[in-house]
Amino acid sequence: MQAVLWRRYGPPQCLTLGEAPLPKPGPGEIRIRIHATTVTSGDARLRGCRAAGLFWLPIRLAFGLFRPRHPVPGMEFAGEVEALGAGVAKFALGQRVFGLAPRGAHAEYLVMPARGCVAAQPRGLSHAEAAALPFGGLTALLFLRDVARVAPGERILVHGAAGAVGVAVVQLARHFGLTVTAVAGARHAPLLRSLGAAHVLDRATQDFRESATPYNLVLDTVGGTDFRQVRHVLTLRGRHVVMNYGARELALMLATHLRPGPRILCGYAGGSQADLRQLRELVEAGALRPVIGHRMPLSDIVAAHALVDSGRKQGALVLEITPAGCPHPA
Ligand SMILES: NC(=O)c1ccc[n+]([C@@H]2O[C@H](COP(=O)([O-])OP(=O)(O)OC[C@H]3O[C@@H](n4cnc5c(N)ncnc54)[C@H](OP(=O)(O)O)[C@@H]3O)[C@@H](O)[C@H]2O)c1
Known part of the structure; x- marks a missing residue:
């Protein structure tokens, strides 16, 4: 089968189609x-084994100490069930599914446990739209629901609101009854308003720390905010939620738990079949829609990684996979 091959940690050029x-x-x-x-x-991040501080070690232990143990990368996918192993009753041949795999999704075929993070696609979506949901959607769901434990009526500021995670955070925060202020480059403002942000701040010209009204939550997807500054725009029991963190943020999380006042919260988004089903329900209820900023064929894997490395991605970057020899769909 056609697949992206990953033989060493490094820049986008270490990936090839084969x-x-x-x-x-x-x-x-x-x-x-x-x-x-x-x-x-x-x-x-995995491709380059990029991580804060010593966090590269668990990556190497999980994915290969000196070189990637598994040659096919890729996590997020949408497609149809094509073969069933013995004892699988919960999926049917031809069923449209979507999900997150630990690896192996940048290929024509993926094998994964039927109990893994895979579920029936939301009704009415194309494969490309379904593939654009799990990574950002599950991260947003788990951080809002389980890490930040948001409540209706709270005010949230979302930093890095236009990326794959940010666009889902904006939509789900609004669905959970929060008032959303999004911080992003000016070009993303129309999109973010259409997703439910009440206010959009241009990160190049506006400083969210000048807000007159405090926030219950500042959620940072990209890592550009500092707790020492953020705490001044938080309510007394406010939370600074960071998705990109190192040892410093973990130490601060412990310290702020031990004293009164605003807290910093870090977390890790996994994703279960039950969470994926909840995501499907949110899509079917109209609370969440996929945002595809870029579409490419699988053969553009190097350019796709370079674009993600630029840090300027809007929503999801979808790679469409056509069987070898077939033209790429328009
Ligand atoms: N802890 C976890 O479990 C977990 C899970 C998933 C993701 N994450 C982390 O979440 C982060 C975001 O992921 P993503 O997939 O949403 O990224 P992404 O799709 O690549 O988007 C990043 C966005 O941030 C904006 N941006 C870049 N630099 C910025 C800055 N200094 N200030 C504000 N906005 C900035 C970019 O748009 P403009 O520059 O055009 O504004 C872009 O839209 C990643 O660093 C990832 O590691 C953590």
Whole structure:
């Protein structure tokens, strides 16, 4: 099968398009014919083994100490179930599914456990739209629901609001009854208003720290905010939620838990089948829609990673996969 091959940690050029063996589903596994996948900030980080402080160590232990242990990268996918391993009853052949795999999604076929992070696609979406949802959607859901534990009526400021995670945070925060202020480059303002942001601040010209009304939450997807400054725009029990953190933020999280006043919260977004089903319900209820900023064929994998590395991505970058030899869809 056609697949992206990843033989070493490094720049986008360390990825190539090539051939990989067709994976076979074992007992309890399904094989998915992938129609669309994405390059996320997580894929780019793994490719280069980029992490704050000593966090590169767990990456290398999980993905290969000296070089990637598994040659096919890629996490987010949408496609249809093409083969069932023994004992799989919860999926049917031909069923349209979407989800997040630990690796292997940048290929024509993916094998994963039927109990993994995979579920039926929301009704009415194309494969490309379904593929654009899990990474940002699950991260937003888990951080708002489980890390920040948001409540209706709260005011949230979302820093880095136009990326794959940010566009989902804006929509879900609004759905959970929060008033959203989005901070992003000026070009993203119309999109962010259409997603439900009550206010949009241009990050180049406006300083959110000058806000006259305090926020209950400042959620930073990109890592450009500092707790020492953010605490002055937070309410007494306000939370500074950071998705990109190192040892300093973890130490501050502990320290701010031990004393009264605003707190800093860090977390890690996994994703279960139940969370994916909740995401599907949110989409079908009209509370969340996919945002695709860029579409490319799988063969543009190097350019796709370079774009993600630039840090200027809007929403999801979708790679469409057509069988080898077929023209890329318009
Ligand atoms: N902890 C976890 O479990 C977890 C899970 C998922 C993601 N994350 C982290 O979340 C971060 C965001 O992920 P993503 O996939 O949404 O990224 P992304 O799609 O690449 O988007 C990044 C966005 O941030 C904006 N931006 C760049 N620099 C900025 C700055 N200094 N201040 C404000 N905005 C800035 C960019 O737009 P403009 O420059 O045009 O404004 C872009 O839209 C990543 O660093 C990732 O590691 C963490």
